[in-house]
Amino acid sequence: MRRYSAFAIAREAARFHTGWERAWRSPEPKKKYDVIIVGAGGHGLATAFYLGKNYGITNVAIIEKGWLGGGNTGRNTTIIRSNYLQDPSAALYEKARSLYETMSQDLNYNVMFSPRGVIMLAQTESEIRGYQRTAHANALQGVKTEFIGPQRVKELVPIINLDGPRYPVLGGLWQERGGTGRHDAVAWGYARACSDMGMDIIQKCEVTGVRQEGGKVTGVDTTKGPIDCDKLGLVVAGNSGDLANMAGFRLPMESVALQALVSEPIKPCMDVVVMANTVHGYMSQSDKGEMVIGGGTDGFNNYTQRGSFHHVEETVRALVETFPMVSRLKMLRQWGGIVDVTGDRSPVIGKTPLGNCFINAGWGTGGFKAIPGGGWATAELIAKGEPGPLSAEFGMERFIEGRFIDESVAAGVAH
């Protein structure tokens, strides 16, 4: 693989860029692989990458029914943070965040990780207590966060309205090394690196069946024919239930639409990421100048990638209240993605009823920020056949034991 650099660009400029090679190959599938990963999204590609990098397993195919990075990886609001409350989540997301710090260099692909800082606003007394709890937990988890007062919030976010008549801003949980990344580039960077290791990324190839023998997977049927494998990883956010169906088991998950939207681009006015959970809105400004806004999930099962407009309304009115200046901006585009939501709203990385089939799913609204950590942990699971410490608590057995990883608790309830 020819390395990317400013010098390479200068060299290519002289010949009108005719010398750039393909970022990834586009091969036909082989008969058999050591490992097949279904799903060439961020988590699938990262899983493959760390299988190669950490375990030397490179006879790997990543099968994608559409185009790589075209699911939730390319549809999210690109927020990266690890200020989670529960130990297992904090460990996983902080691993991911720390891998984002050096991802551009590790992949030789600029994923534009921008640790611009993330604030989660506290707008009720119980939210203050919840975030202070998180800050105390983070202090013991090695996650650097702090609880800041309203004046510091205002310094970081000059466009914020601290004194909204309904929910004044009382403070916030601040993670200085949280931020954003370029979502497509994460998929493309991993894809290029995987392809370079000799892995096959097979796009426009849909899995139609999971072939099994004696409780083990032997391969998959696809629209490009059957492909054999020793181990199978299902990493198909939004389609996990469907794949599980093919494989013959059910999941503790439901698929719902999650929406996002962007404004027209304007000159820089907000350097940090702001999340306002009480009023259900979060916003950051992209390098292009668009205000990138995350909305809520629908309550009903849905595979259409179209959410209900009233969630957009709820989000927008929260933002108009929190950042009055957005009232005179315009919504450029809205879209939806399908996310898998589990019973405790935390992801699943674990074994399935089929011995050599493993699953990474159920990321709900938090998948992008976890990509490198999720891939790291899933690669370990597939390579060793048993979960490592990062994924130990994320198996599906937690639902039968009643051992949940519930992150919503920091929000508190009314008294």
Place this chain on the structure above:
Amino acid sequence: MSNVVSALAGVSHAGFAKIEETGLNGMITVRGDLGSSEMAAAVKAATGASVPAIRKIAAGDKGRVAWMSPDELLVIVAYDDVADTMAALNDGLSGVHALVANVSDARAVFRISGDNTREVLAKVSPVDLSSEAFGAGDFRRSRIAQVAAAFWMNDDNSFEVVCFRSVAQYVFDVLRVSSDKGGEVGFFS
């Protein structure tokens, strides 16, 4: 009794339509078998009205009765008559499985009158308010902007809106904004 005040003490606003709080009403939630003869008799005795048809409000000489759900009615009488009406209902429903609860103080009521009254509600309720779909005697539970509410239409094109007492100010403010001059839509005319 001077101790007794409605939620907003009769506030009003004159926009392209007029919004006013009507003051206290006697309101009684009745749950039971709406098709039973006991219910028909109890409602008749309490209000003079029959049990209303689905999504209708019926009027009698002593009060009105609104259809709330397949097993619930809202009886509306003068505030001072509540005790008597409750007694009449409890009397008529004694021995059958039913629930009668006084909710007079849990509600606020607004009247929307004047021009383009339908438009005021159509800005904030996801309901077909055209004359073909909604007329005098129709009753609808829905929402007003972000809170639950119910409303019905009178013969003079005025509406009465019932909401919870705690959100009376919110509902009034929303209706006030919706009826501000310059905001006429001209859709129903």
Place this chain on the structure above:
Amino acid sequence: MLTLKCPYCGVDAEETELHAEGEAHLKRFGPGSSDDDFESYLFMRENPKGVHFERWRHQSGCGKFFHAARCTMTLQVFGTYPAQTLEPPQDIKDKISATYPGWSWREFQ
């Protein structure tokens, strides 16, 4: 932006009057049930691509819970029906069959 007819008050209720309440026809498992049955009742979900049966409440309306038969791929609604039943009515099943011959959902088909 769904519109569902409330089978109790007859209103074609738009989604903002409704509240989604999850999968329908779950059988409750209480004390004495196996761990698997209990886990299945609380957490395991059909989550199908296609025909689905689900619970709704006409929250900002008559307040009643009801069931809907809906396709999760097209959002086609095959019908709504009262919650006081253990299985979907035959006319709704027939309507689904007209669109998706041979469909099945848990024990129903």
Place this chain on the structure above:
Amino acid sequence: MSTRLASGGRLLNKGKQVHFSFNGKQLTGFEGDTLASALLANDQMMIGRSFKYHRPRGIVASGAEEPNALFNMGEGGKFEPNQRATTTELFNGLSCASQNHWPSLEFDIGAINNHMTRFFPAGFYYKTFMFPAFAWKHVFEPIVRQSAGLGKAPKDRDVDTYEHFYAYVDVVIIGGGVAGLQAAKAAGASGAKVILMEQTPHWGGRAPVDGGDVDGMPVEDYITTLINDLKQMPNVTMRNRMMGAGVYDHGYVLGYERVTDHTPLENGPRHRLWRIRTKQIVTATGAIERPLSFAGNDIPGVMLASAVRDYVVDYGVSIGDRTVVVTNNDDAYRTAIALKKAGLEVPVVLDARASGGGALAEEAKALGIRVENGKGIAKVKGGKRVTGVAICAQAGEGSVLEEIKCDAVAMSGGWSPVVHLWSHCGGKLIWDDAQAHFRPDATRPPKGADGEGFVIPAGIANGPLDLPAVLADAHAAGLAAVKAIGMTSDVTAPVAEEKPEAAMEPVWLMPQGAGPKLRIKTWLDYQNDVKVSDVRLAAQEGYESVEHTKRYTTLGMATDQGKLSNINGLATLAGQLNAPIPAVGTTTFRPPYTPISFGAIAGEARDEVFQPLRRTPISGWHADNNAFDEPVGQWRRPYCYPQNGESHADAVKREINQTRTSVGLLDASTLGKIIVKGPDAGKFMDMMYTNMMSTLKPGKCRYGLMCNENGFLMDDGVVARIDEDTFLCHTTTGGAERIHGWMEDWLQCEWWDWKVYTANVTEQYAQIAVVGPNARKVIEKLGGDMDVSKEALAFMEWKDGKIGDFDARAYRISFSGELSYEIAVPASQGRAFWDALLEAGAEFGIMPYGTEGLHVMRAEKGFIMIGDETDGTVIPQDLNLNWAISKKKEDFLGKRAQLRDHMASADRWKLVGLETLDGSVIPDGSYIPADGNNANGQRNVQGRVTSTYYSPTLDRGIAMALVHNGLDRMGDVIECNTVSGTMIKAKIVDPVFYDKEGEKQNV
């Protein structure tokens, strides 16, 4: 130069001058102008800079597809960035400024990027700026950010208002051109309820500019008759300045009405967002002309041929004195003819088709216009405006045959139907080879709730481009819409005539063999600066999916969302991949059609009506008496009542001391109250609560716990048994609706044969807690017939009666550990009752206490608080509440869950009290570390603090905590962490800190 002509301008009222300013210059236009036409009339050829290279940009189009003419508009609270000049009506006092340049439009430092074009190909960001690692965030990104963006960020609060409107109709017709009008007439005649919406202020679209005859009259006259016919139909609503912004599932249409944008001094909302439910939608959304891809096609003065024509005919504005027309179809000849007829020069029409045009070409030639077939533009000359073109053979590689001086270029690459609204909800497209465009595939429409199609494309939006076919199609669409809803219409279709046109020929690159040097100057996306060379590079590097290419190059991602660039980009990609265009596919169309204001989306919900705020009957008193409120759900509750400038902490201390030593008042009206009644009420209550409620005696109260089916504690409160059949359940504040819904869920969906009714009567009552050793004296002072003595109303009993003049129900319950009565009176009497209590208690120094006082006092007593001790992961057993969990009952909600391994484990964290060794207060949310680290390198923990307060009663810090094996560790000293890293030592103690025997509440 562009200028106003002496004649022409059918949309203008030349009798009325309008004054406006651009970049500080005072200019004039006419009523009826758009901002774009007025600027052009004032020779503003260059109006902005592009996004990446800061290239000079001029107006390209005349409608919503305009990518360049975006302005900062207005001042202060009416300032708005990125306003599109072509869709902005001119009004007196309008002020606007160009964007994305520094220091000025004419001299822009950022234009240096322009000379570096070759070093900034598509995707260059991804290949560089990586070293050293910190540099992206601190060096490169700030530069990128500052140079990106378009308009300025608004600074002031929006002074305008917005609203929503719900409408329910049979048919919505989007687009008020001749097709939309015709479809409306056909549909309206059936009696169906129709809304016809048009985004511009005018009806008829571009048909009057393009000409043709209908039913023997000029199409412009026919449009007038259509409008008159429609106005006669009471069932048809016509709205202009209203754009069909989006089509959503189940027949939901967003209409974006710009009510006062053009009359900013009028009353009324600025925008109104219509939420329409309809049975059928007709999309008569027209078509958009495509640019041609030749070098220099982005220089100001290069414009769509149709736009050049619009400006001449509609606004009496010429773009240049000498306009070169370049085309691959017949339609552009209309522009040449219109220009010639307006007395302007057309030095040449370059027709890329070797065989040339049809009847319109002949007409042009007859007017003396030179026409060159098989020719194209090698290169446009000029910088900030066009100075000439170099002509070449379309079939070649760009050898210049001739150079012609001109000051404008009118280009036409063919027409693409506007398929956005058809596609928003899943309508599929097919590729039309003859017209080289995607059009709706009528056999695969978006499907509605009934599984049938609910969108019908009409007119040009459906593919046909000539007037007779357009009208026939639109008429049929109107009929089809009403037929689909079971209605009929008997209007006959009009007969139209137009000159027949020769076939167009796709031209995706001009000349077709243009080399790299030309391709790098050939623009596809004007705003985002994407060129033919960029798309080719993306394909070469393997970004083969159209979505990859779009994202890699940013093609079509600008504020025009690729209205001009998508098809040209797609064709360029297909060419590079050697694939047919339909095989490469198209991108997904997302709402809105053009950007809509966030103000409109938020609607009325701002400031005081942003969200409902629930008030108790006593809220007015709290507000008048300096209460500091905290939001609790939708309620506001007083946290404390500071007096004379005291701190909140001092106020809380005073309120507690007063209550513990004499008497205090709490507004407890927010607590939920639910009646549960029926022969099966006892059985039902036993399922809802962990306690045995069926054995509660009428007249008595019992503290109860509710768990969800997952076993976790979800609510608590006191239950009073009213009579044999009736219970009254208290819930937490904000819990009333949730718990009522929870009860109804079980009654309606699981135990529907049980005879139980419920009613939420929360707001019927104002509820006031009278608390403290003197509580009874205060109540007794009010008089009335209720005996509140210990004997008549013992602890955990309730009673109805008169207290003073008030109809009251008194509960002897205590959440503070003191003698306490919670008294409910009708809400309408609540304020008066509160006042009466204050008056009666004056001699005891009575004062209200807030939620913080409530919290501290309950913590002193070791009572749990839902939301503090519970967080959705805590079961009652963790809180040592086993006494409230019936062991006799076979079943209750949550029981099965609590039998699972992890919940039944003896290893869980248990509730204890903590006393700091130094008396200090542990910070909120503190954790209790254990030795060592876990496998992920995190410090092990053995517990956490759930509540922590300064206790005025004990004058020290107290806390409650969940601690591993806590009950077995009384007296142990543990450490609680702080965010600074220091630890606070605390001793594990019984969580009841005050009056352990409960003597004070039981007097």
